[in-house]
Every structure is written in structure tokens, then in C-alpha cells.
Amino acid sequence: MGIARFIIRRLIFMVFLVVGVTIIIFFMINVIGDPIELLMAERPGITQEVIDNIKSYYHLDRSFAEQYLYWLWNVLHLDFGLSITYNLPVGGMLISWGWETVKIQVPAILISFLLSIVLAVTAATRQYTKTDFTVMSSALLGRSMPGFFLGILLILIFSYWLGIFPSYGAHSTRNMLMNSALLDSLWHMVLPVMMLSCFNTATLTLLIRSNMVDVLRQDFIIAARASGLKNSRVVYGHALKNAIIPALTYLAILFGLMLGTAPVTETVFSWPGLGFLYISAIQQLDYPVIMGETLIITLMLVMANLLTDIAYVFIDPRIRLE
Amino acid sequence: MRKMTSANENTQDFSGSSLPRQRRHGMWRLGWQRFKRNKTGILGLSLVSVVFFFGIFGPSLAPYAPDDQTAMLEYRSKSPPSWKNLLGTDRMGYDIASRVMYGARTALLVGVGSMLVASIFGILIGGFSGFAGGMSDELLMRFTEFFLVIPVFVVILVMVRIFGIAVVGTVFEKIPYLNLSCIVIILGVFGWPPIARIGRAEFLKLKEMEFVEAARCLGAGRMNIIFRHILPNALPSLIVIIALGVGQSILLEAMISFLGFGDPKAISWGQLLFFNYEFLKIAPWASIAPGMGIFIAVLGFNLLADGLTDAFNPRLKE
Amino acid sequence: MTATTTQTDLLLHVTGLQIHFFTGAGIVKAVDRVDFGLKPGETLGLVGESGSGKTISSLALLKLIPRPGKILAGRIIFENEDLIPKKESEMIKVRGKKIAMVFQNPAFSLNPIYSIGEQLGEILMWHEKLNKKEANEKTAEFLNLVGITDPVGRLKQFPHELSGGMKQRVCIARALLCNPSLVLADEPTTNLDVTIQAQILELLSSLKKRFNMAMILVTHDLGVVANMADRITVMYAGRICESATAKIIFENPAHPYTMALLQTIPRVDKSYTGLGAKRLTVVPGRIPNLIHPPSGCRFHPRCSEAEKGCSQAIPDLKAIEDGHFVSCWRR
Numbered sequence: 001m002g003i004a005r006f007i008i009r010r011l012i013f014m015v016f017l018v019v020g021v022t023i024i025i026f027f028m029i030n031v032i033g034d035p036i037e038l039l040m041a042e043r044p045g046i047t048q049e050v051i052d053n054i055k056s057y058y059h060l061d062r063s064f065a066e067q068y069l070y071w072l073w074n075v076l077h078l079d080f081g082l083s084i085t086y087n088l089p090v091g092g093m094l095i096s097w098g099w100e101t102v103k104i105q106v107p108a109i110l111i112s113f114l115l116s117i118v119l120a121v122t123a124a125t126r127q128y129t130k131t132d133f134t135v136m137s138s139a140l141l142g143r144s145m146p147g148f149f150l151g152i153l154l155i156l157i158f159s160y161w162l163g164i165f166p167s168y169g170a171h172s173t174r175n176m177l178m179n180s181a182l183l184d185s186l187w188h189m190v191l192p193v194m195m196l197s198c199f200n201t202a203t204l205t206l207l208i209r210s211n212m213v214d215v216l217r218q219d220f221i222i223a224a225r226a227s228g229l230k231n232s233r234v235v236y237g238h239a240l241k242n243a244i245i246p247a248l249t250y251l252a253i254l255f256g257l258m259l260g261t262a263p264v265t266e267t268v269f270s271w272p273g274l275g276f277l278y279i280s281a282i283q284q285l286d287y288p289v290i291m292g293e294t295l296i297i298t299l300m301l302v303m304a305n306l307l308t309d310i311a312y313v314f315i316d317p318r319i320r321l322e
Numbered sequence: 323m324r325k326m327t328s329a330n331e332n333t334q335d336f337s338g339s340s341l342p343r344q345r346r347h348g349m350w351r352l353g354w355q356r357f358k359r360n361k362t363g364i365l366g367l368s369l370v371s372v373v374f375f376f377g378i379f380g381p382s383l384a385p386y387a388p389d390d391q392t393a394m395l396e397y398r399s400k401s402p403p404s405w406k407n408l409l410g411t412d413r414m415g416y417d418i419a420s421r422v423m424y425g426a427r428t429a430l431l432v433g434v435g436s437m438l439v440a441s442i443f444g445i446l447i448g449g450f451s452g453f454a455g456g457m458s459d460e461l462l463m464r465f466t467e468f469f470l471v472i473p474v475f476v477v478i479l480v481m482v483r484i485f486g487i488a489v490v491g492t493v494f495e496k497i498p499y500l501n502l503s504c505i506v507i508i509l510g511v512f513g514w515p516p517i518a519r520i521g522r523a524e525f526l527k528l529k530e531m532e533f534v535e536a537a538r539c540l541g542a543g544r545m546n547i548i549f550r551h552i553l554p555n556a557l558p559s560l561i562v563i564i565a566l567g568v569g570q571s572i573l574l575e576a577m578i579s580f581l582g583f584g585d586p587k588a589i590s591w592g593q594l595l596f597f598n599y600e601f602l603k604i605a606p607w608a609s610i611a612p613g614m615g616i617f618i619a620v621l622g623f624n625l626l627a628d629g630l631t632d633a634f635n636p637r638l639k640e
Numbered sequence: 641m642t643a644t645t646t647q648t649d650l651l652l653h654v655t656g657l658q659i660h661f662f663t664g665a666g667i668v669k670a671v672d673r674v675d676f677g678l679k680p681g682e683t684l685g686l687v688g689e690s691g692s693g694k695t696i697s698s699l700a701l702l703k704l705i706p707r708p709g710k711i712l713a714g715r716i717i718f719e720n721e722d723l724i725p726k727k728e729s730e731m732i733k734v735r736g737k738k739i740a741m742v743f744q745n746p747a748f749s750l751n752p753i754y755s756i757g758e759q760l761g762e763i764l765m766w767h768e769k770l771n772k773k774e775a776n777e778k779t780a781e782f783l784n785l786v787g788i789t790d791p792v793g794r795l796k797q798f799p800h801e802l803s804g805g806m807k808q809r810v811c812i813a814r815a816l817l818c819n820p821s822l823v824l825a826d827e828p829t830t831n832l833d834v835t836i837q838a839q840i841l842e843l844l845s846s847l848k849k850r851f852n853m854a855m856i857l858v859t860h861d862l863g864v865v866a867n868m869a870d871r872i873t874v875m876y877a878g879r880i881c882e883s884a885t886a887k888i889i890f891e892n893p894a895h896p897y898t899m900a901l902l903q904t905i906p907r908v909d910k911s912y913t914g915l916g917a918k919r920l921t922v923v924p925g926r927i928p929n930l931i932h933p934p935s936g937c938r939f940h941p942r943c944s945e946a947e948k949g950c951s952q953a954i955p956d957l958k959a960i961e962d963g964h965f966v967s968c969w970r971r
Contacts, residue, residue: 146576260474
């Protein structure tokens with residue numbers, strides 16, 4: 001079947017991509033010089049024993065290619081190595097820190113999508129009115145607002161001045177909100193999710209609204225009305241369904257941007273996620289973490305793209321024939 | 323053949339350039355007329371002009387030198403906006419207004435600089451791919467897709483850090499603003515795929531058009547066709563994506579600096595945020611001002627790009 | 641006494657219909673006090689150039705005038721009820737069920753992401769309260785009726801898998817699903833190949849007889865209405881020029897515009913090439929600007945018989961003989 005072959009082709013490309021990125025990062029790290037010397041230079045307190053451990057563990061006496069292959073081999077066995085800074089298995093770190101990142105990224109993209117649909121339909125069905133103008137202008141502004149500046153403003157307003165939400169972290173260190181871990185987490189998630197949703201909602205709203213306006217002008221919409229269908233059915237069942245299809249591929253791109261700029265997002269809120277970890281890893285030159293994270297992030301991005309490609313094939317009947 | 327057509331003065335230049343040149347002037351003038359009517363475009367242009375104004379004249383207009391710490395000596399550091407310091411002072415006693423003005427210059431250097439690099443690569447590669455087609459085109463498309471799927475920002479961070487380490491102890495370390503220039507080049511290198519994509523699409527579309535065929539019939543060579551015929555007509559779309567790219571680069575540099583990977587000696591809005599974020603509660607104006615600077619610059623270029631798109635590809639209004 | 645027919649038991653009777661479009665450039669007077677009507681089972685040909693207001697007039701019957709258009713005046717009496725004051729919730733019961741429409745471009749009249757079965761079945765499930773199985777059965781029945789092969793298989797197909805002619809047949813089936821008493825066909829054959837045009841017209845004709853439906857055939861092509869229409873109403877720039885039976889229009893046209901239109905029809909028995917050839921005639925001039933229409937009779941700038949009085953006032957539609965109405969100062 002055409003779909004199966006399509007998926008397999010994409011998967012192969014995916015593998016090449018992920019491997020390619022990790023090779024590039026590995027190459028970059030090693031090309032600047034001997035990692036051990038760098039470590040010694042950056043962290044003078046390091047003992048010889050630690051250095052020997054690292055040398056043997058990471059096979060640093062071998063060539064670059066062999067080192068990389070050792071790493072890749074381990075990864076395929078789900079062994080990501082040990083963090084130099086934390087001395088913890090990287091795999092476990094990726095999961096716990098990764099979960100925190102997912103906690104804000106996934107709700108953000110879902111909320112953005114739903115909100116943008118509501119806004120876009122409202123604006124498109126009231127084209128040229130004040131409502132339309134308001135939605136469009138807000139979206140244009142929201143699209144250009146630097147995410148991290150918005151985060152800073154949110155903290156300033158809602159945390160410092162109004163005191164409604166916490167300004168940093170994913171969990172309260174002392175008293176949990178209403179003594180519930182769940183509520184406490186959600187309470188901390190609000191501002192970061194708001195910050196992440198802004199840009200996505202703005203771009204999606206503009207895109208879907210534009211598509212809706214085009215679709216609503218089409219003959220088949222008038223034909224649907226002429227057949228006596230209700231307005232809500234025509235707008236949502238017929239028009240919106242057509243308008244949303246191009247927005248789906250865009251979702252993957254947006255998710256990629258969000259994930260890619262996670263370091264910035266998480267720095268603003270001191271959020272203990274992959275992005276935050278990445279920055280400290282880069283600064284500390286914690287190679288196993290850097291390599292592991294690059295792999296995971298690239299993998300997540302590629303999966304998001306693949307999923308939307310597949311979804312597209314299923315939703316748009318015109319594509320199936322290829 | 324040439325002798326026969328020399329009777330008509332207009333066709334003496336056998337590259338057929340008399341025809342497209344008329345088209346070209348008409349296209350730009352028409353585009354400008356449409357642009358003038360577009361409110362978002364005009365707003366974008368004004369904002370961008372403001373940024374350029376401060377970029378060029380900022381250092382002369384700034385009331386204080388960027389590293390002037392007299393406020394600290396007068397116990398005026400971390401003070402809110404006042405008549406002495408229009409936007410307040412930060413924790414080191416620097417005048418924020420002056421630093422923000424200097425920041426405009428850095429932002430523009432980064433934006434325009436990186437886009438220059440990106441455009442050269444992007445137009446060359448994209449144009450060649452679109453024009454030549456075939457295997458090279460396929461290769462290019464895979465390449466562009468690669469750049470679209472990888473976590474660009476994260477890779478940039480690694481590269482900046484690596485570069486920072488690599489130059490330690492070498493002769494390069496002494497070069498002023500080396501870190502900043504490095505960022506500019508890296509942003510340029512990562513900025514070319516979108517331009518290449520548009521360039522390729524435009525070249526593909528335009529090379530099939532009749533006026534290209536006409537030029538070919540009149541004896542125009544391949545180089546001539548590309549530079550005098552196709553490229554000018556591809557420019558509007560390219561300008562749009564480049565304008566967007568300038569805004570994006572400014573934003574990216576701000577993010578890189580905010581995380582602490584920027585050039586500490588350069589005064590950029592991102593750097594200002596990096597320095598002053600810790601003191602957000604005490605001196606919020608120190609963070610708000612540079613943040614607004616970034617916002618206005620990005621907004622300006624985005625709206626400008628929108629206006630230009632509408633001007634050159636008008637959507638039919640009923 | 642009504643303007644266009646002499647009988648009062650009409651299926652549809654439109655009087656004084658006035659529709660204006662309030663655009664940024666000005667007020668477009670698209671339909672300016674228009675009267676027409678038809679009896680049950682009759683076919684009315686609504687003929688005119690693009691911009692004459694014929695399509696808008698037919699959309700008005702379904703109260704589907706797009707923004708920024710508004711119905712300013714008039715009455716649309718359908719089955720003895722005036723449609724104009726009806727609310728949306730009431731019009732929904734009329735559309736598709738009592739009055740149905742077939743559109744100009746079959747390629748764009750069907751929703752590309754739904755299968756044929758889904759799109760047509762939806763209408764049956766909504767109007768006739770059928771369940772999915774019953775709807776599919778009835779849809780297949782109608783697909784067969786309009787001459788589509790393998791009707792059951794087609795239910796699962798999507799619009800892009802069908803040819804232009806087949807798509808239009810599907811659209812016709814869609815219009816007939818709930819057995820409407822009036823079908824509006826807006827240029828149903830304009831976007832089809834010439835070879836298919838005849839088939840579709842033939843199909844419409846036979847279905848019309850079979851279900852005893854009235855039909856308003858909107859077109860710019862007099863050739864299309866020649867065989868199909870019982871009565872023909874000619875429109876120009878938002879007003880009615882002439883209205884009569886098809887026979888009278890073709891044999892004894894009264895309005896200068898109608899006569900000019902008839903002359904533009906290429907004829908098989910005339911020669912347009914070679915020695916002694918006649919040229920294809922055109923009506924000189926262009927359709928007027930509807931924001932600032934010509935004063936008086938709207939056709940006078942292009943009329944070969946125009947006099948001074950023609951630009952002073954708009955002529956009324958008056959009967960020059962039984963069932964033959966003309967709006968012209970010279971008649």
C-alpha cells in the first residue's frame with residue numbers, strides 16, 4: 001500500500017537525519033580539541049581518578065569515529081552514558097527532565113490549536129467587522145512579540161505585582177498549593193504555557209482565518225447552504241474542515257520551534273526541563289548530556305513532522321491517490 | 323538576422339532587455355502605489371525607520387555613554403525613569419535609554435549582516451537549483467528539509483559555545499566583537515534555507531514564462547536571462563522573505579544573548595536583558611526597555627514583510 | 641393583473657424585487673424592481689449577459705444573497721407564501737427541500753473532502769430524517785436516475801475522482817433528492833465540454849417531466865433555452881427587457897436588446913468565412929456600470945433605436961400582446 005511505503009521512506013530519512021545531527025554535534029565538540037584538556041581547563045578541581053574513569057568509559061583513547069560508534073552502539077541499547085556534571089545516568093535524566101518539558105509543551109500546542117480555531121472562525125465569519133479587525137491586529141502583534149519578553153512581562157504582572165502565579169520552578173519547594181501535588185504543578189504551569197501559546201495561537205489564527213475566508217467564498221459552501229443545511233453545520237462541518245488541513249502541517253513546524261527554543265522558555269521560568277538542562281550542559285561541557293539531549297530533541301522533532309505527514313494523508317482524501 | 327532587425331531602433335540591443343526593463347519599472351512603481359495604501363505595510367515601514375534612525379544616529383543622540391556609571395556614583399542606580407535618566411538606570415548605574423539606543427545599532431548589524439550572508443547563499447543555491455533542476459534540485463530540497471527539521475536554535479547554541487572555546491588562547495581572541503561576528507555568520511548560515519526555497523520556487527515559475535522564451539528567441543545567453551530577466555522578477559518575493567529574516571535574526575541573537583552566549587562587550591538588547599533579568603523585581607524598567615526594543619524591531623520587519631507581500635501579490639477583494 | 645403572466649395560480653411570483661450591494665466603491669444596483677413568475681411544471685429561461693442580475697435574482701429566491709448585498713424591496717411569493725419576511729430557521733426548510741439549485745461550476749460545487757455518499761446523504765438525513773443506510777440507498781437511487789454508472793460504488797468516491805460531466809450529474813441528483821417543486825439551474829452547462837452539454841440538458845429535460853418540477857434556467861446562451869424553456873425572460877443591467885413564450889421571443893422579438901442577442905447567435909445555415917461572408921455580429925458597447933447606471937432605459941447607450949426620450953425615464957413593463965411584455969419606449 002502506498003501509505004506503508006510512504007511511512008517507511010520517511011522513517012529511513014528520519015534515521016539518517018537523527019544520526020546526521022548527532023554526528024555533526026559530536027564532530028563539533030571534538031574538533032575543538034581534546035575534551036579532557038578542556039575539562040581540566042574548565043574545572044581545575046577535577047581529580048586524576050575521575051579523568052581516568054572518563055577516559056576509559058568513553059574510550060577517549062580511540063579515534064573519533066570509534067568513539068562515536070561506541071556512543072551510538074550504547075544508545076541503541078538505551079545506555080546514554082553518565083553525566084559528567086551530575087554523575088547520574090543520562091537516560092534517567094532525559095526522562096525526568098524531559099517530562100517537565102513535555103508538561104508545558106504539549107498543553108501549549110493543544111491550547112493554541114483550539115484557541116486559534118475559535119478565534120479564526122469568529123473572525124472569518126465576521127469579516128470586515130470590528131471583531132475581525134481586533135482579532136487580526138492582536139494576532140499580528142502576538143506573532144511578533146518575542147516569547148521570552150512576554151514571559152518576563154507575565155512574571156512581572158502576574159507574579160510580582162498581582163501575586164497570583166509563581167514566578168519560577170515547576171513545583172513549590174515549601175508549601176504545595178492546597179496541599180495537592182497535582183494542583184501545585186498546574187499552578188506552576190500556567191504562566192509558561194501562556195508564554196508558549198502566544199506565538200502559536202497568533203500564527204495559527206492568521207493562517208486558519210485566511211483559509212476560512214477563502215473557503216467560505218467557494219461555491220460548494222453556497223451549495224451546502226442552498227441544500228438547506230444549518231449555518232453551524234456549514235461553517236464547521238464544511239468550511240472549517242477544509243480550512244484546517246493546511247494548518248496541520250504548520251502544527252509540526254510550530255511544535256519544532258517551541259521545542260527548539262525550550263532553552264529560552266525554561267530559563268525565563270527556571271523550569272527544570274530539557275532546555276534548561278541543555279544550557280547548563282553546554283556551559284559545563286557535559287558531553288554525554290549534550291549528545292543525549294540532541295538525540296532526543298531531534299527525535300521528537302522528526303516524530304512530530306512524521307505524525308503530521310501521516311495525519312495529512314489520512315485527512316485529505318485528495319492526497320491518498322499518490 | 324541581426325541586420326534585418328536593425329531597422330527598428332528599439333531592438334538594437336539583442337538581449338531583449340528593452341522589454342523587461344519597462345516591465346521592471348512598471349512593477350516597482352505599481353508595487354509602491356499598492357504598498358502606500360496598505361496600512362500594515364506603512365506601519366511596518368515606520369517602525370523599521372525608527373529602528374534605523376536610532377541605529378545610525380543613536381550613538382550621537384544618546385545622552386550618556388553606554389558605560390557611563392555616574393549614576394551609580396550618585397547613588398542613582400536602579401532608579402526608575404526620571405528627567406535625568408529617561409528610561410531609568412540599571413543595577414550598574416548605566417543609563418538605560420542610551421544603552422537601548424546603542425542596542426539598535428547592534429540589532430541592525432546582526433539582522434542585516436546575517437541576512438546579507440544568508441541572501442548570497444540562498445539566492446545562489448536556490449536560483450541555481452530552480453533553474454537547473456534535476457539531481458541538484460533534488461539534493462537541494464533534501465538539504466533544505468534537513469535544516470527545517472533539526473533543532474536549529476539548539477545547534478546554534480552549541481556552535482557559539484564551541485567557537486567561544488576554540489578561540490581561547492589563539493590569535494583570534496583579540497579581534498573585537500569576535501563573538502558577535504561569529505553569531506552573525508552562524509545566523510546567516512542557518513538563515514539561507516528559507517531564502518533558497520523561495521528563490522527556487524520563483525526561478526522554477528519564472529523560467530517557464532513567455533518573456534523568458536522571448537528573450538531566448540532574441541538571442542539572450544543564459545547568464546543574461548538569469549540576471550536581467552528572471553532575477554528582477556523574483557526580487558519581490560525574495561525581499562519579503564529577507565525582511566522577515568532580518569526580524570528573525572534580531573530575535574535569535576536576542577535569545578542567544580539572553581541565555582548568556584552572547585558577546586559581553588557588545589551592547590545588544592538581548593545582552594541587556596541578560597544583565598538585568600535577575601533584578602526584574604527591583605528594576606523592571608531595565609528589562610522592559612530592551613524587550614520593547616526587540617518587540618518593535620521584530621514587529622516592524624514582520625509588518626513590512628506583510629505589506630510588501632500584499633503590495634506585490636494583491637489578494638482580490640470583492 | 642400581474643406583469644409577466646395572466647394567471648394567478650402561480651408556483652412562484654416575484655414582484656418589485658430590488659437588490660442593492662453596498663460596497664466600498666458605491667452602491668451597486670444589481671436588481672432594480674424586477675418581476676417574473678412561473679406556473680408549476682413550467683420552465684422559465686432567465687437570459688442575460690453577465691452582470692444582468694439573473695444569478696442574483698435566482699439566489700434571492702433562496703435568500704442566499706452574499707454580503708454586502710441586501711434585498712431592499714419586493715415580494716417573492718412561493719407556494720402562496722412570501723419568502724422575504726421569512727427568518728433563517730424557516731428558509732432552511734425551503735432550501736434543498738422545496739427549492740433546490742444547481743450551480744455553474746460542478747468542479748467547485750462539491751466539497752472536495754467528503755465522499756459523494758456523505759455529501760448527498762447528509763442532506764437526506766437532515767431534511768427527510770433518514771438514517772445512514774436509508775440515505776445511502778436513496779442516494780444510489782438518484783445517482784442511477786441521473787445516469788451515473790455503478791451508483792453504489794460512487795457513494796464512496798470523492799469529487800476529484802469524477803469527470804466534469806459526472807460531477808454535474810451528481811449536483812443535479814443532489815438538487816432532486818427531496819423532490820423540490822422548483823429547481824434553479826444557474827448556467828448548468830457553461831463549464832462543461834460541448835459534447836456533454838447536450839447530454840446534461842437532455843437529462844434536465846427528462847427529469848423535469850418525470851417529477852413535474854418547475855425550473856428556472858439561468859443562462860447567457862439563447863441556444864440553451866431554445867429547446868428547454870416554455871417562457872423566456874430577458875434581463876439587462878438589473879431590469880427586465882422582455883418576457884414572453886419561447887416561441888414569440890424567437891419568432892417575434894420586440895425589445896431591441898432581445899433582437900440584438902438573437903442576431904449574435906452563430907447560425908449553421910449561414911457562412912462566416914470565404915467570399916460574401918457575414919461577420920459574426922456583436923452587440924456594440926459594454927455592460928453599464930451598475931453603481932452609476934445610465935439614466936432612463938439602461939440599454940439606451942447601446943440601442944440602435946434610441947431616441948431622446950429613452951434617457952429620460954425608465955420604461956415600464958407593459959403588454960403589447962397577450963402574454964408578451966416589453967419594457968421599451970419605442971414599442
